[in-house]
Amino acid sequence: MGKPTGFKEFARRTPGYELPADRIRHYREFSLALGNEDLAHQGARCMDCGIPFCHQGCPVNNIIPDWNDLVYRNRWQEAVAVLHSTNNFPEFTGRICPAPCEASCTLNLTDEAVAIKTIEHAIAERGWSEGWITPDTSRPRTGKTVAVVGGGPAGMAAAQQLARAGHGVVVFEKNAKIGGLLRYGIPDFKLEKAVIDRRMAQMAAEGVEFRTNTHVGVTVPAKDLLEGFDAVVLTGGSEQPRDLAVPGRDLAGVHFAMDFLTQQNRRNAGETVVGADILATAKRVVVIGGGDTGSDCVGTSNRHGAASITQIEIMPKPPAKEDKGLSWPLWPNRLRTSSSHDEGCERRWSVSTAAFRGEQGRVVGLDCFAVDGKFQKIAGTEFTLEADLVLLAMGFVHPVHAGLVDGLGLDKDGRGNVKADTVSYVTSNPKVFAAGDIRRGQSLVVWAIREGRQAARAVDSFLMGRSDLPMC
Numbered sequence: 206m207g208k209p210t211g212f213k214e215f216a217r218r219t220p221g222y223e224l225p226a227d228r229i230r231h232y233r234e235f236s237l238a239l240g241n242e243d244l245a246h247q248g249a250r251c252m253d254c255g256i257p258f259c260h261q262g263c264p265v266n267n268i269i270p271d272w273n274d275l276v277y278r279n280r281w282q283e284a285v286a287v288l289h290s291t292n293n294f295p296e297f298t299g300r301i302c303p304a305p306c307e308a309s310c311t312l313n314l315t316d317e318a319v320a321i322k323t324i325e326h327a328i329a330e331r332g333w334s335e336g337w338i339t340p341d342t343s344r345p346r347t348g349k350t351v352a353v354v355g356g357g358p359a360g361m362a363a364a365q366q367l368a369r370a371g372h373g374v375v376v377f378e379k380n381a382k383i384g385g386l387l388r389y390g391i392p393d394f395k396l397e398k399a400v401i402d403r404r405m406a407q408m409a410a411e412g413v414e415f416r417t418n419t420h421v422g423v424t425v426p427a428k429d430l431l432e433g434f435d436a437v438v439l440t441g442g443s444e445q446p447r448d449l450a451v452p453g454r455d456l457a458g459v460h461f462a463m464d465f466l467t468q469q470n471r472r473n474a475g476e477t478v479v480g481a482d483i484l485a486t487a488k489r490v491v492v493i494g495g496g497d498t499g500s501d502c503v504g505t506s507n508r509h510g511a512a513s514i515t516q517i518e519i520m521p522k523p524p525a526k527e528d529k530g531l532s533w534p535l536w537p538n539r540l541r542t543s544s545s546h547d548e549g550c551e552r553r554w555s556v557s558t559a560a561f562r563g564e565q566g567r568v569v570g571l572d573c574f575a576v577d578g579k580f581q582k583i584a585g586t587e588f589t590l591e592a593d594l595v596l597l598a599m600g601f602v603h604p605v606h607a608g609l610v611d612g613l614g615l616d617k618d619g620r621g622n623v624k625a626d627t628v629s630y631v632t633s634n635p636k637v638f639a640a641g642d643i644r645r646g647q648s649l650v651v652w653a654i655r656e657g658r659q660a661a662r663a664v665d666s667f668l669m670g671r672s673d674l675p676m677c
Contacts, residue, residue, distance in 0.1 A: 206270050207277040211249030217317045218243055225548040229507045232393040232473050234300075235544075241279075244327050247320045248277035254311035258534040259321060262309030264655045265292045266677045269306060269321055276324055285332035288325065291677060293362045293654060294404060296333070297387060299326030300396050302651045303497075309534035316526075333403065340410035344371040349668045352377060352434040354421045354609065357385020358650050359641025360440035361408065362657030363664070366674055367438075368411045370665045375434070376413060379420035381476055385442055387650065389467045392501050394508075398474060422608025431613075436636055436664050439623060440657060441609060443642035447599040449493065453561030458568035462498050462598035469505050485509035489591050491571060492516040493558060494598030497543075502596045504545030514550045515590060517573065519580060522554035557582070561595065568595055601647040613637060622646050630660040631667070638664055 208214070220236040222228065228235040239247070251273035259269045268287055275284035288295050299322055310318035332338045349372045353364045356378035368374045382388055384401045405415065421427055430437045446461045448454070465483045472478060485506035492502045495518030506514050527537035546552065555576050562570040575586035603621030604610060610617070616624040616633035623632055623639040630638045640660035641653040658677060665672035 206253045207251040207274050208249035209253060211246070211277070212252045212312055212317070212319075215246040215250050217250065217312075217320055218247060219320050219323050222544055228394065229504075229548050232469075232508060234394060234397050238327065238330075239323065244324060245277050245279065247324055248273040248275075250312065250319050251277070252311060252319075258309040258311060259306040259319075260309075262305040262307075262534060262536070264305070264649070264651045265298075265658070266655075267291050267306065267325070269319075272328060273319060273321070273324060276328065281328065281331050282335070282337050284328045285337050288328050289332075289338070291675070292651075293365050293658065294358060295325050296329040296400050296404070297358060297396070298322075298651050298654070299329050300400070301387075301391060302649060305536050305651075308536050311534075314529050314533055338407065340407050341369050342411055344369060346373070347371040347669065349373065349435045350375070350433075351436045351438060351664060351668075352430045353438045353440060354430070355385060355439065355441035355641070355643070356380070356383035356415065356417070357440060357442050357641065357653060358387055359442075359643075359653035359657035359660075360385070360438070361404070362654045363438050363440060363640060363661045364413045364657075365408050365411065366658055366661030367664060368408065368413045370661070370669075370672070370674055372665070372668065374413045376415050377419045377421050377425070377430075378415065378417045379423070381417055382474070383415050383417065386463075389470050390463055390498075390501075391470075392466065392505055393470065393473050394504060395501070398470075420608070422610075422612045427609050427612035431634075431636060435668055436638065438630075438660055438664060439609065439632070439637060439639040439643050440641045440653075440660075441604055441643045443601040443603055443622070443647045444605050445602050445621075446597065447602050449558060449597055449599065451558055451560050453563055453568065456561050456563040456568040457566055458593060459561055459595045460597065462492070462494065462502050462596045465596050466498070466501055466505060469509075483594070485511040485514075485594055487512050488593035490514045490594045490596065491590055491592040492596045492598055494518065494600065495520065495552070495554070496598065496600065498600070499596075499598035500543040500545045502598055503550045504543075504548060506594075506596075507545065507548045507550075511594075515553065515592075516546075516550055517553045517556040517558070517590075519557050519576060520554060521578060559587075562589070568592055571595065601642075603646065604643045610643075615639075620646060627656070627659065628663070630656070630663045638667075 223235040272284040304322040307318040353376045523540045527539040559572040571590045575583045618624045625639040640656040662674040
């Protein structure tokens with residue numbers, strides 16, 4: 206805990222943002238960091254709540270009260286060590302995790318949760334700036350080799366843990382750079398890519414080899430890995446997007462959200478953009494899907510200079526405030542407004558799309574209608590939205606099966622994910638393990654890190670008969 210009376214003395218504070226009119230002119234991160242005194246006050250607010258429910262809210266089991274207290278007491282280097290004991294990449298989660306820990310905080314009963322995510326981010330950045338985050342090469346080499354297929358957060362976490370256990374680790378990534386959706390899906394204004402690069406440098410110094418532009422199952426036969434490595438860990442993500450099978454879907458100007466976001470990240474990085482440019486400049490944009498990916502499309506469209514942006518969602522509008530007596534300490538259903546929404550966007554709920562309208566092969570609008578709580582059409586509610594660009598941000602259904610998954614002949618669960626449990630993480634092939642979205646379906650970066658860490662322990666046990674790696 207922090208100061209016994211800290212939660213009474215200090216109000217919750219989180220970093221501010223650049224003004225919307227300024228930040229939409231660039232793709233850099235735009236949060237304004239708190240000073241050390243303010244951070245100490247935020248750490249002091251962590252109360253002696255008896256049972257720290259923030260632990261159950263955090264998938265990686267962060268020891269949150271401990272590092273809150275250490276920040277309050279100005280013991281930052283110790284805080285860095287405690288934070289990294291459960292989370293390989295707190296600089297990622299401190300930026301893009303939705304902070305279920307804060308929803309579970311006891312102080313959230315009064316809507317004044319400890320600023321856990323803010324403190325986590327500050328600890329990680331202090332660790333980097335002070336040079337406290339260094340390569341760990343303390344374990345002797347085992348002579349065992351592991352192939353990790355997929356360079357996203359699950360693969361990075363698994364690779365780092367396995368390298369620290371002494372194994373030879375090679376990460377295979379189909380793209381030009383490591384990071385998965387952290388690199389190519391999440392906009393730079395939420396996560397600048399130098400943040401990934403510095404962690405990759407640490408991992409390389411720990412012995413992790415990165416082989417990019419290597420698409421296992423396409424340019425490299427999947428079965429070659431079975432012959433060349435002692436174990437294989439699949440962390441390729443859930444990349445099959447949910448489509449919208451309505452008339453007009455084939456019109457030009459209707460795209461999957463990830464194609465749109467990936468193109469912009471490649472432009473920012475100076476990479477070649479494959480295919481025709483998908484740009485929102487001076488266009489009437491409609492985003493279908495109300496989640497984080499949809500929000501990222503809104504923010505990117507604002508930076509392109511869209512003429513208008515409308516985001517529609519089939520779910521009903523959530524309440525502005527949850528009933529804490531029913532929801533706490535679980536993740537609540539309530540209205541969430543992102544910084545991208547604040548930059549300019551019309552939001553509409555309980556809306557379904559019947560068809561896309563086109564002229565000369567290009568989309569010009571959507572035929573829509575309102576739905577009830579069971580997603581059934583409400584008679585007489587038909588309306589049309591004008592659109593020059595439609596972005597489908599409705600999530601992902603399962604990993605891509607062709608090539609890797611089917612090439613290894615792996616069993617799938619009822620949703621089409623690679624079948625593996627959360628203890629052994631082993632697939633139907635005893636030499637192949639699966640972790641992250643490829644196993645659990647689309648989820649949060651913090652769950653990817655958790656599964657990567659746990660799978661690494663399972664692989665280490667498989668190779669050595671035992672493991673000293675942490676359970677989480």
